[in-house]
Amino acid sequence: xxxxxESTEINCLLCKNVRLLICLCxxxxxxxxxxxxxxxxxxxxxPEMATQEVQLNETLAHLKTESETLKSKLEEERAKLHDVExxxxxxxxxxxxxxxxxxxxxxxxxxxxxxxxxxxxxxxRIVSSSQDGKVIVWDAFTTNKEHAVxxxxxxxxxxxxxxxxxxxxxxxxxxxxxxxxxSLDKNENLAAKKKSVAMHTNYLSACSFTNSxxxxxxxxxxxxxxxxxxxxxxxxxxxxxxxxDVLCLDLAPSETGNTFVSGGCDKKANVWDMRSGQCIQSxxxxxxxxNSVRYYPSGDAFASGSDDATCxxxxxxxxxxxxxxxxESIIFGVSSVDFSLSGRxxxxxxxxxxxxxxxVLKGTRVSILFGHExxxxxxxxxxxxxxxxTGSWDHTLRIWA
Amino acid sequence: MQNLLCTNPSFSPVLIxxxxxxxxxxSVALPRMSSKAHSSNNIAHARxxxxxxxxxxxxxxxxxxxxxxxxxxxxSEHARNDPLLMGIPASDNPFxxxxxxxxx
Numbered sequence: 094x095x096x097x098x099e100s101t102e103i104n105c106l107l108c109k110n111v112r113l114l115i116c117l118c119x120x121x122x123x124x125x126x127x128x129x130x131x132x133x134x135x136x137x138x139x140p141e142m143a144t145q146e147v148q149l150n151e152t153l154a155h156l157k158t159e160s161e162t163l164k165s166k167l168e169e170e171r172a173k174l175h176d177v178e179x180x181x182x183x184x185x186x187x188x189x190x191x192x193x194x195x196x197x198x199x200x201x202x203x204x205x206x207x208x209x210x211x212x213x214x215x216x217x218r219i220v221s222s223s224q225d226g227k228v229i230v231w232d233a234f235t236t237n238k239e240h241a242v243x244x245x246x247x248x249x250x251x252x253x254x255x256x257x258x259x260x261x262x263x264x265x266x267x268x269x270x271x272x273x274x275x276s277l278d279k280n281e282n283l284a285a286k287k288k289s290v291a292m293h294t295n296y297l298s299a300c301s302f303t304n305s306x307x308x309x310x311x312x313x314x315x316x317x318x319x320x321x322x323x324x325x326x327x328x329x330x331x332x333x334x335x336x337x338d339v340l341c342l343d344l345a346p347s348e349t350g351n352t353f354v355s356g357g358c359d360k361k362a363n364v365w366d367m368r369s370g371q372c373i374q375s376x377x378x379x380x381x382x383x384n385s386v387r388y389y390p391s392g393d394a395f396a397s398g399s400d401d402a403t404c405x406x407x408x409x410x411x412x413x414x415x416x417x418x419x420x421e422s423i424i425f426g427v428s429s430v431d432f433s434l435s436g437r438x439x440x441x442x443x444x445x446x447x448x449x450x451x452x453v454l455k456g457t458r459v460s461i462l463f464g465h466e467x468x469x470x471x472x473x474x475x476x477x478x479x480x481x482x483t484g485s486w487d488h489t490l491r492i493w494a
Numbered sequence: 495m496q497n498l499l500c501t502n503p504s505f506s507p508v509l510i511x512x513x514x515x516x517x518x519x520x521s522v523a524l525p526r527m528s529s530k531a532h533s534s535n536n537i538a539h540a541r542x543x544x545x546x547x548x549x550x551x552x553x554x555x556x557x558x559x560x561x562x563x564x565x566x567x568x569x570s571e572h573a574r575n576d577p578l579l580m581g582i583p584a585s586d587n588p589f590x591x592x593x594x595x596x597x598x
Contacts, residue, residue: 167550174556177558179565374550389568390568390572393561410560434576434578494590
């Protein structure tokens with residue numbers, strides 16, 4: 094039996110009326126077991142087909158062959174431009190020296206696994222959310238807690254700070270994304286001012302404000318991403334294309350335009366146009382669920398971290414994977430990735446409780462950091478790049494510099 | 495392998511056999527469809543896939559050597575502004591502890 098199963102008798106998230114012996118829904122799925130497959134319920138076998146059926150089948154076969162041809166054409170086009178590897182081009186770049194990064198602050202206060210965190214643009218405040226439903230806003234310099242909200246659900250898997258610093262958004266098993274305006278008055282009950290913005294049909298896995306406080310982008314276990322207007326709660330655009338749960342998303346840096354990338358349990362990372370809702374590029378080289386995606390600071394590439402224990406760099410203009418960050422000794426999945434300010438360093442939080450620091454250009458590991466006592470679930474570099482923060486299942490957050 | 499049967503739209507009690515694997519059941523919310531509707535669904539899905547592939551095949555691409563060079567240039571241009579890469583003096587980093595002052 095997997096040791097990560099929390100309880101053997103809980104309500105199924107899908108068939109809410111039925112108590113199952115073991116809940117098999119994805120938030121409780123053990124990620125350390127290889128490639129868990131979902132069983133899709135198939136409708137009963139199709140009876141004898143009429144002639145119309147035969148015609149439809151021919152069209153289907155025709156479409157299938159066309160899609161196969163297109164796929165191989167795509168591979169061909171991509172391979173034509175693959176003249177050199179990134180690490181070969183980077184041989185002439187100076188190597189990096191030794192890095193000494195230590196835990197500078199430990200934020201204690203969560204009663205259960207920390208699942209997500211985000212920095213405020215003031216480079217000082219942090220919002221974090223945990224399995225027990227608590228969302229806490231910290232001052233990272235002093236380690237004081239500034240605000241605390243208790244969500245009505247457990248497993249708050251997503252939280253985000255608004256660009257203005259005046260609100261936080263969070264959500265999880267409640268299938269919603271709620272926005273809480275932060276007030277200066279510490280005694281005010283934040284929960285009273287809560288505004289429900291997004292509504293999905295399955296758990297919320299990630300959320301992010303766009304350039305303003307007015308719009309939120311969310312991704313969900315129902316396989317879709319969506320863009321919402323905060324004020325009215327209206328759905329502005331939805332993004333369909335993933336064949337399974339979407340686990341993460343990241344918006345392109347504001348200078349480079351209106352796109353975002355999402356990664357999911359279907360092993361695909363998709364790049365979307367926010368205005369049209371169209372998927373413009375898709376990458377499928379990972380061997381397992383993609384847990385985290387992050388844009389390169391220039392916006393021309395993005396990195397992904399997956400349960401297959403590798404991080405990969407995909408270049409958007411070359412339309413292919415250009416680097417893999419892996420080692421034979423690393424067998425545990427990556428839960429979160431982020432770049433340093435220049436994009437030279439890639440930080441990865443792993444399920445084996447460590448943080449590996451990679452040289453993005455050369456593809457080598459420059460450092461491994463220890464400190465957490467359980468798996469690292471979230472990792473973000475601060476907006477000015479002076480430090481990065483990690484959250485872990487050991488109930489703490491650590492600031493490293 | 496265990497079978498969890500969930501018939502839609504009303505969720506009736508499930509049959510559970512012994513669990514040897516953990517797997518995730520995702521019930522597809524389709525009413526009982528006629529075989530024709532089922533096929534046309536497949537066709538619609540296939541059409542969407544073909545359309546998507548057409549869009550992806552038609553985008554402009556550049557060589558990996560050019561893309562790599564651009565990534566390298568970006569790194570070198572911004573390297574000196576990267577505190578985690580270059581290391582900044584403890585006095586500038588709010589997270590690093592300052593050296594204790596000695597009282598003369």
